Amino acid sequence: MTSHSPNLYTPLSDLEEESIFIMREVAGSFERPALLFSGGKDSCVMLRLAEKAFGQGQFPFPLLMIDTGHNFPEVVEFRDRRAKELDAKLIVRSVEDSMKRGTVRLSHPLESRNPHQSVTLLEAIEEFRFDALLGGARRDEEKARAKERIFSHRDSFGQWQPKAQRPELWNIFNTRILPDENFRVFPISNWTEFDVWKYIAQEEIPLPNLYYAHQRQVIPRKGLLVPVTDVTPVQEGETIETRTVRFRTVGDMTCTCPIESNAANANDIVKETAAVTISERGATRMDDQTSEASMEKRKLEGYF
Amino acid sequence: MSSLQNKHTLKFLTAGSVDDGKSTLIGRLLLDSKAILADQLSGIQHKLADDESYDLAKLTDGLQAEREQGITIDVAYRYFTTPERKFIIADAPGHEQYTRNMVTAASSSDAAVILVDVTKINWEDKVVNLLPQTRRHTLLANLLKVPSILFAINKLDAIKDPDTAFINVKRTLEKFTQQANITITNIIPISALKGLNITARNADKHGNILCEKVYQGPSLLEALTALPSHVASDTQAFHFPVQFVQKLQEAHDGSSTQHGRRIFWGRIAAGGVKIGDELIVQPSGAKAKISKIFANALQGELQRASTGQSVGLILDQEIDVSRGDWLLAPSSPSAQKEAKATLAWLDDEPLVVGRAYWLKHGHRWIKTKIASINHHLNIHTLETEPAENLDKNSIGEVSLILQQPIPVLPYHDAKDVGAAILVDTATNRTAGAVLFK
Numbered sequence: 243m244t245s246h247s248p249n250l251y252t253p254l255s256d257l258e259e260e261s262i263f264i265m266r267e268v269a270g271s272f273e274r275p276a277l278l279f280s281g282g283k284d285s286c287v288m289l290r291l292a293e294k295a296f297g298q299g300q301f302p303f304p305l306l307m308i309d310t311g312h313n314f315p316e317v318v319e320f321r322d323r324r325a326k327e328l329d330a331k332l333i334v335r336s337v338e339d340s341m342k343r344g345t346v347r348l349s350h351p352l353e354s355r356n357p358h359q360s361v362t363l364l365e366a367i368e369e370f371r372f373d374a375l376l377g378g379a380r381r382d383e384e385k386a387r388a389k390e391r392i393f394s395h396r397d398s399f400g401q402w403q404p405k406a407q408r409p410e411l412w413n414i415f416n417t418r419i420l421p422d423e424n425f426r427v428f429p430i431s432n433w434t435e436f437d438v439w440k441y442i443a444q445e446e447i448p449l450p451n452l453y454y455a456h457q458r459q460v461i462p463r464k465g466l467l468v469p470v471t472d473v474t475p476v477q478e479g480e481t482i483e484t485r486t487v488r489f490r491t492v493g494d495m496t497c498t499c500p501i502e503s504n505a506a507n508a509n510d511i512v513k514e515t516a517a518v519t520i521s522e523r524g525a526t527r528m529d530d531q532t533s534e535a536s537m538e539k540r541k542l543e544g545y546f
Numbered sequence: 547m548s549s550l551q552n553k554h555t556l557k558f559l560t561a562g563s564v565d566d567g568k569s570t571l572i573g574r575l576l577l578d579s580k581a582i583l584a585d586q587l588s589g590i591q592h593k594l595a596d597d598e599s600y601d602l603a604k605l606t607d608g609l610q611a612e613r614e615q616g617i618t619i620d621v622a623y624r625y626f627t628t629p630e631r632k633f634i635i636a637d638a639p640g641h642e643q644y645t646r647n648m649v650t651a652a653s654s655s656d657a658a659v660i661l662v663d664v665t666k667i668n669w670e671d672k673v674v675n676l677l678p679q680t681r682r683h684t685l686l687a688n689l690l691k692v693p694s695i696l697f698a699i700n701k702l703d704a705i706k707d708p709d710t711a712f713i714n715v716k717r718t719l720e721k722f723t724q725q726a727n728i729t730i731t732n733i734i735p736i737s738a739l740k741g742l743n744i745t746a747r748n749a750d751k752h753g754n755i756l757c758e759k760v761y762q763g764p765s766l767l768e769a770l771t772a773l774p775s776h777v778a779s780d781t782q783a784f785h786f787p788v789q790f791v792q793k794l795q796e797a798h799d800g801s802s803t804q805h806g807r808r809i810f811w812g813r814i815a816a817g818g819v820k821i822g823d824e825l826i827v828q829p830s831g832a833k834a835k836i837s838k839i840f841a842n843a844l845q846g847e848l849q850r851a852s853t854g855q856s857v858g859l860i861l862d863q864e865i866d867v868s869r870g871d872w873l874l875a876p877s878s879p880s881a882q883k884e885a886k887a888t889l890a891w892l893d894d895e896p897l898v899v900g901r902a903y904w905l906k907h908g909h910r911w912i913k914t915k916i917a918s919i920n921h922h923l924n925i926h927t928l929e930t931e932p933a934e935n936l937d938k939n940s941i942g943e944v945s946l947i948l949q950q951p952i953p954v955l956p957y958h959d960a961k962d963v964g965a966a967i968l969v970d971t972a973t974n975r976t977a978g979a980v981l982f983k
Binding site: 256257259262263266267269270293294295296297298300381382388389395406408409410411412413414416418419420431432434436437 | 554555621622623624625627632634646649650653654775789790791792811812813842843844845855856869892904906907909911961962965966967969974975976979
C-alpha cells in the first residue's frame with residue numbers, strides 16, 4: 243500500500259451502525275416491509291446488516307427480487323441458495339409475467355428489460371401491499387441518488403417527487419404514509435463502492451463468483467466489454483475475445499459489462515477500487531450512458 | 547494506518563450565499579481528493595484546459611441545471627475520502643430557503659464550514675462589516691449545536707493585500723463570536739479557485755503561500771481531518787428509546803434462560819448503562835434491571851454501553867415494554883406534559899396555534915398542540931421579538947402541550963433526547979424541528 247492510496251482500514255462501524263438503525267426503524271414503523279435482494283454485492287451487504295440487526299433466520303420481512311429473465315444464471319443460483327441458508331422468505335416476481343399480462347410491452351425484442359422492472363415492482367407492491375421496500379442504492383452511484391433521502395416517500399403510483407422531499411432531521415425519520423403510498427428506504431445511502439468492498443472483505447460476505455476475476459468471452463464495443471450471451475449477440479464486424487475480467491456490478495445481462503481485472507478476492511478488489519479512475523456506472527452500464535438523466539427518469543417512474 | 551484507525555467519518559455542512567464560492571470549494575475538495583472520476587469529468591472536460599481556468603463550480607452543475615428547471619432539493623450529500631478519513635459534505639443550496647436547509651444540514655453535521663467572501667466586504671477597515679449571511683449561518687450552526695464551527699475566508703487571491711484582509715476579518719469574527727458566546731474552531735485563509743490552503747499549505751505558481759506571514763495554522767482539509775466527529779458525553783442520566791422489540795425464538799446465545807425472552811433494540815440517547823443497573827420504563831413506571839447487553843444480533847454480550855451506541859437490552863423480568871417507550875435511569879428528570887421549545891418552522895403553510903400536529907420524539911408518535919408562540923427570533927441578530935405567527939423558515943420559542951408525558955432533556959445538553967419533529971396531520975409533511983429547552 244502506497245502512502246497515496248486511501249486508508250483501507252478506516253472503521254466501518256459508523257456506517258454499519260447507521261444502517262442497522264435504519265433497518266430496525268423500518269421493521270418498527272411499517273406493517274409490510276420487504277428487502278429488495280438481487281444477489282448483487284450491495285444487497286449481499288444489506289443481508290449481512292439485516293442479520294446483525296435481527297439475527298439469522300429472524301428477518302421481520304421477506305426478500306423480494308424483480309427478475310428481468312435476463313439475469314446471469316450464477317446470480318440466480320446464488321440468490322436462491324443464500325435465501326435458503328439464511329432461512330429467509332424469498333419472493334420472485336418477473337418482468338416476463340408482466341409482459342404476458344400486457345402491462346409491459348417491449349418496443350423491439352432485444353430491448354433491455356431493465357427499465358421495465360419498475361412496472362413489475364409496482365405490481366408486486368400492489369399484490370403484497372408492501373408499505374416499505376429496503377433497497378441497497380448508494381448516493382455515490384449517481385447524481386439523482388445523491389439527492390434522494392434515506393426514507394424516500396413515494397406516492398400511490400410509486401413515484402419519487404424530488405420537489406416535495408421531506409427534510410431529514412437528526413435521526414428522526416418521518417415514516418407517516420397514506421394508504422397505497424409507500425417508502426423506499428436506503429440504509430446504505432452513505433456508503434461508497436469502496437466502503438462496500440471493505441465491508442465485504444472485513445465480514446467475508448459470500449458473493450456470486452462473477453465478482454472475481456475469471457476468463458470470459460467478450461466483445462469490445464464503445465469502450466465497454468460486452469459479455470457474449472444469448473441476449474447480447476455479436477454484431478457484424480465484431481470479434482469475440484477471451485479476457486480476464488470481473489463484474490463491478492451484476493445487473494441485467496443486456497446492460498451490464500465486466501471490466502478487465504486480475505482481482506481474485508475481496509481484498510484485491512479493495513485495493514483495485516482504491517485506485518479506480520472510472521465510476522461504477524461509467525465502467526459497467528450501457529443503459530445509464532444513453533441519457534444524462536436516465537436514472538432520474540426511471541426513479542420518477544417508480545424505479546428504486 | 548495505526549493512528550487513523552479511530553477516525554470516524556466526518557459529516558460537515560458548507561454555508562455561504564450563492565456567490566461566495568461554495569460550489570467552487572466543494573468542487574475543489576472533490577477534485578483534489580480524486581473523488582471525481584474520469585467519466586464524470588468528461589462531461590466538463592472542455593472547461594478544464596489548464597489548471598487555472600478550472601470552472602470547479604461546474605462539477606456540481608448537474609444539480610444546478612435541475613434547480614433551474616424548478617426542482618429544489620434542500621440538501622445534497624457528497625462524499626470524498628483521503629488517506630486519513632472519509633468525509634460527507636451536506637451541501638445546502640444557498641438560496642432563499644436557507645433556514646430550512648441549514649437546519650436540516652446542521653441537525654446531523656459534526657462541523658460547519660462557513661465561507662466568508664472577502665471581495666464582498668470592507669476588508670480594509672479594522673472592524674469589518676460582516677455580511678448578514680455570515681452572522682446568520684454562524685448563529686444557526688450554534689443554535690443547532692454543531693460541535694465545530696470553522697470559517698474559511700475565501701477569494702484572498704483576488705485582492706491586493708490578503709494579509710491585512712485576513713487579520714481584519716479574523717479579528718471581527720472573533721469579536722462577533724465572543725459576543726454571541728460561540729466557540730470557534732478555526733479561521734482559515736483560502737482560495738478555493740486556486741486551490742490554496744485547501745488540501746495543504748501549498749504555494750501558488752509564483753511560489754507564494756497564502757497569508758504566510760499572518761497565518762501558521764492548518765489547511766482547511768487538515769483542520770477537518772483533525773476534528774472530533776462524536777462529542778458524546780456520558781454525564782447525563784441514561785435515556786434509551788425503544789426502537790424495536792424482538793421476541794426471541796430461543797435464547798440469544800442458544801442456551802435456555804430464565805430471563806426475558808424479548809430483546810429491546812435501540813440507540814442510547816444519553817448516559818451510559820451496565821449490567822445490573824436498575825431502570826424505569828416510561829410511561830408505565832414499571833421497574834426492572836438490565837441482565838444482558840448485546841452490541842448486535844450476531845455479536846456477544848457487552849458489560850456496559852454508552853451514548854450513541856446501538857444495543858439490545860434484555861431485562862431481568864417480563865414487563866410490558868413497547869416500541870416508543872423509554873428505558874430510563876431512576877435519576878432521570880420526570881416526564882413532561884408541557885414543554886418549552888425552540889421551533890424551526892419548515893413547512894410552506896404557517897404554523898397554526900391551537901392546531902394538533904404529530905410529534906415524533908425518539909420512536910414515539912404523539913399529538914401535540916402549540917399553546918402559544920412566546921417570541922420570534924430575529925435571525926440576523928438572534929434577538930427575540932414578540933410574534934403571533936411563525937412562517938416558513940422562521941424560528942421562535944413556543945409552549946407545547948403534549949398528548950402524553952415524554953422524557954425531555956434540554957437540546958443543549960443531550961441532542962437525542964432534546965430533539966423532535968412536527969408533522970402535519972393532513973399532509974404528512976415534516977413541518978417543524980423542535981429543540982426542547
